[in-house]
Ligand code: ADP
């Protein structure tokens with residue numbers, strides 16, 4: 606896994622990683638897990654099949670969750686209270702209107718100390734609280750490209766810890 610750090614246009618440092626296969630996406634998630642903090646809101650962006658759920662599996666494994674990680678496509682949220690940091694995994698792909706976010710009472714999850722990982726965040730806008738960190742996944746050859754963008758002080762700290770762990 607090779608990490609490139611380059612300056613973004615707004616002077617923030619975007620971080621990008623090439624992931625040649627599924628195993629490296631899982632490994633990358635495990636490394637990311639060591640950088641997360643309670644209360645962090647992370648958007649996971651990318652097309653269907655880009656690897657958002659795979660990355661989440663790696664993150665939860667890294668947080669010590671030993672069981673399965675199901676895609677929350679139908680349940681909207683899967684909670685992981687047993688993880689080292691309590692984590693909630695969301696997927697809003699099936700929303701036909703963003704109001705479903707409020708109707709399902711999901712805003713409450715974003716007030717607490719849990720770490721929130723959100724697939725298809727755009728489907729819940731403008732109701733979804735802003736991200737501390739945005740992770741985008743793209744198909745790149747036979748593998749994937751992962752980009753991290755920080756949007757808050759906490760997100761920036763997390764992205765920097767990730768870059769440091771990656772270098773180990
Ligand atoms: P999403 O949640 O973004 O829709 P999934 O994680 O469910 O995507 O599925 C991603 C698919 O791509 C899976 O079949 C997985 O095995 C594969 N995959 C994940 N990471 C990589 C990678 N780095 N290179 C190639 N294939 C990958």
Ligand code: MG
Nearest residue numbers: 657658676724
């Ligand atoms: Mg998914």
